[in-house]
């Protein structure tokens with residue numbers, strides 16, 4: 001904050017405001033343009049919240065290349081050891097509305113906007129290494145089933161479990177959310193995964209298949225359900241945590257690495273590596289370090305940066321042609337459509353989304369239009385010095401198609417329960433959390449869920465059934481913000497469970 005006033009007050013059209021115009025009592029308030037300016041502007045201050053990932057926070061920083069990956073990709077942003085690129089990062093919770101609770105059991109987002117010399121690269125990641133469905137047509141149904149019930153406007157476990165039992169591939173993702181991994185101890189303490197298998201290429205046009213993963217340098221930490229209920233008494237705990245760490249110059253950082261598969265491996269492995277509801281099997285890939293993401297500046301203005309930011313997975317750069325699976329193909333158009341609705345067709349001209357360089361044939365539309373390409377031709381091809389395309393000699397020529405299977409495969413969910421979770425304590429907490437969600441659903445739906453869990457793993461089904469019996473007889477804890485903490489309970493210890501990230505141990 002500046003020490004003195006930063007200048008004289010004006011109306012939004014620039015007229016200086018007399019001090020007598022700052023009060024309207026006993027005056028002709030409708031001749032007071034300052035008053036009208038204020039009371040009408042506030043009516044239009046809201047824009048639609050994001051349909052998913054509405055609650056979030058963000059920070060600026062940089063990405064530094066620490067390893068030479070030119071063998072795999074020619075992308076300028078990932079090349080040149082020691083080089084830094086400016087970034088803006090947005091953290092989010094998928095299901096929470098604006099103003100929702102950071103400590104809710106949910107999937108988290110970590111989206112990175114790289115302001116690269118070759119254009120914006122948006123890398124969108126989740127805190128789970130797997131997604132919930134493979135068919136893009138399921139997205140609206142899946143989101144409806146996990147967001148608020150249209151009648152009660154409450155979050156509803158019946159609709160969630162109903163959807164999962166009809167689409168069992170979603171179970172693996174849900175088990176992640178119901179486990180310790182479902183509530184990280186803040187955004188700084190979580191890893192993040194881009195999930196899809198990306199195609200990348202080097203300057204010779206050779207293709208590689210990679211999964212991008214961010215590994216937190218703060219260490220992975222999670223909250224138990226009870227711990228989260230306490231932490232959640234401050235609904236903005238996660239945003240506050242990131243903000244305060246940056247203000248204290250304790251800059252949060254992540255290592256960016258990629259799991260790499262060659263074209264040869266892709267052709268011969270016994271599972272579909274493009275399948276987003278499962279992990280890659282150990283031994284079929286190598287892990288290559290790339291660089292470091294560091295957040296070192298809080299935004300000066302939340303709305304102008306975090307709310308107006310538009311991350312679009314289709315924003316890719318040369319050397320990273322991107323994923324080929326069907327889900328990603330839908331994402332290529334979906335985000336642009338959402339952001340046009342939320343921010344206008346010119347969302348890429350909003351400061352936070354602007355690339356370093358752009359020359360386009362698009363014109364006009366809702367502001368901002370910036371210089372609107374001034375007097376340059378507005379059609380292509382033309383004979384009047386309009387911008388021309390370049391030729392990328394390294395663009396991969398070979399094309400192939402990814403076919404998805406419709407088969408239901410419960411093995412990834414079974415693997416998660418038996419091997420990804422590292423001990424019986426983790427497994428028991430998953431069982432308890434799952435049982436609690438079944439208390440409010442109908443007996444018929446409970447039976448369907450137990451049956452699905454039993455098919456996944458007999459022990460899991462049996463334990464959840466037993467846990468449910470206990471939960472039905474135990475009075476349910478009140479909602480988090482109604483929990484009473486004893487006034488002098490200095491001994492209330494934060495039982496934060498620090499867990500080894502065993503994602504890499506898959507199929508060890």
Ligand code: HEM
Pocket residue numbers: 050051052053056090091092108109110111124125126131135136139193194195196276309310311327330331334335338339342
């Ligand atoms: C068919 C599948 C999917 C569809 C249709 C979809 C759609 C959307 C939409 C419409 C938004 C809001 C965009 C906005 O208003 O700015 C969004 C946000 C987001 N999505 Fe997806 N999504 C899909 C799958 C995924 C997957 C697989 C990931 C994981 C990598 C993911 C990660 C994210 C993240 C991190 C955000 C928040 C971006 C931000 O911080 O603004 N989504 N998604």
